[in-house]
Amino acid sequence: MARQYDPRLREFADVREAAFLDAIEKHGKPTLAAKALGLHHSVVIRALDNLEKRAAKMGFSPRHDMTRACPPGFRSRGTSTLVKGDGTIAMQWVKTEVDKSQDEAILREFAESLADGVKALAPITPPPEHTLSDLLCVYPQGDPHVGLHSWWAEAGEDFDLKIAERLMCAAIDRLVAIAPAAETALLLNLGDMFHADNQKNESQSGHKLDVDGRWAKVQQVGLRAMLHCVRRLLEKHKRVILRINRGNHDGHSAYALALMISCYFHDEPRVEVDLSPAVAWYFQFGKVLMGSTHGDTIKGPDMLPIMAADEPEKWGETTHRYWYVGHVHHQDIKEYRGGTVEYFRTLAARDAWHAGQGYRAGRDMRLIVHHRIHGEIERHRADIGMLQEAA
Ligand SMILES: [Mn+2]
Structure with a gap:
């Protein structure tokens, strides 16, 4: 049979x-x-x-009256069956033990699940097919202050780590979506990326700061937000340049962040992370020369003469000159002989101290489009209200 x-x-x-x-x-x-x-x-x-x-x-062998399978991770150690005179089963013990042979598989699966959210070097973003080589998109990030904590009852606005990350990412998402397909993009962090530079939660001059989260956590959020921004820019632009200016709040952390991002994109030639530790930074694009600094050391009226002194050849080769500056958290554009100096707003809320001092500036992020010959030709704006609605 x-x-x-x-x-x-x-x-x-x-x-x-x-x-x-x-x-x-x-x-x-x-x-x-x-x-x-x-x-x-x-x-x-x-x-x-x-x-x-x-x-x-596993405890299943119906020919031997074993029909109670063991749960995953266990195996049968044997069964004892009490058979009645008529051949039917009166009682049965099913003895189980931990199946050691499955231990490793279970641990392996667990270990793999730990690494689920971890990615090593940057995944490669395919370059855009068509870009305009005469255009440059500048994305200035005014004082993000990641780690700042504000309570609306005290400061009139809420701000914390989650809000900071959401706003930074949403602003870039909106501006990249409306940006022209410029070949080159400059992500220009104007300083004070981080609210506190260490675990002491003090400014460089020793003032106590309102901080959300531990320093390590703040660093992680800042890195994650910046990586999002760079990757988003890679979708639209062939070449992405990143400059992170050091601010008066993050003299050390800002540079460490630039180093981290340069390592992350080590194998991506389309990303160039600027690692100059200089306070004043310059970038030439055709007839356009721009300078950038946080703004806590050099003052606006001195900036164009300093540019001419630092970069006499580039000064001579260009006709459109701009300084992009942070620090003051409000909008201010002034034209001087030879160029303009522009201070930018921030997406960060004011803290209790600044609220008490009477600071009430608007909050937004800009995108400025330059032509290689004609300088600034258009600009776009992401208002805080739009970003809060989208989030
Ligand atoms: Mn600032």
């Missing part, structure tokens, strides 16, 4: 064994099933014998 296989064995079968069980059900006998599959019958029988042995280890 042909061997019978219990259909409940499917629960323990792999794909191949399940196919053998299906074929036996269809053709009646293992020999016929093997023939239909083009295999020798010993192959099918050996595979299903193995399946029965494996199921028995």
Whole structure:
């Protein structure tokens, strides 16, 4: 008589064994099933014998009255059956033990799940197909102050780590969406990326700061937000330049952040992270020369003469000159002989101290588009209200 296989064995079968069980059900006998599959019958029988042995280890062997399978991670250590005089079962003990052979698999799966959210170097973003080589998009990030904590009842506005990250990302999302397909983009952080430079939660001059989260956590959020911004720019622009100016709040952390991002994009030639530690930074694009600094050391009226002194050749080659500056948290553009100096607003809320001092500036982020010959030709704006609605 042909061997019978219990259909409940499917629960323990792999794909191949399940196919053998299906074929036996269809053709009646293992020999016929093997023939239909083009295999020798010993192959099918050996595979299903193995399946029965494996199921028995798990406590399932109906031919031996073992029908209580063990939970995952356990295996049967044996069963004791009390059989009555008429042959029926009066009682059965199913003894289980931890299946050590599955320990490693379970641990491995757990270890892999730990790494779910972790990515190593930057994934490659495919470059955009068409870009305009005469255009440059500048995305100035005015004083993000990641880590600042404000309470609306005291400061009139709420601000914390989550809000900071959401606003930075939403602003870039909106501005990149409306940006022209310029070949080159400059992500220009104007300083004070971080509210506090260390665990002491003090400014460089020793003033106590209102900080949300531990320093390490703030660093992680800042890095994550900046990586989002760079990757978003890579979708639209062929070449992305990142400059992070150091501010009066983050003299050390700002530079560490630039280093981290340069390592992250080590294998991505489309990203250039500027690692100059200089306070004044210059960038030439055709007839356009721009300078950037946080603004706590050099003052506006001195900036254009300093540019001419620092970069006499670039000064001579260009006709459109701009300074992009942060620090004051409000909008201010002034034209001087030779160029303009522009201070930018921030997306960050004011803290309790600034609220008390009467600071009430608007909050937004800009995108400024330059032409290689004609200088600034258009600009766009993401207002805080739009970003709060979108979030
Ligand atoms: Mn600031």
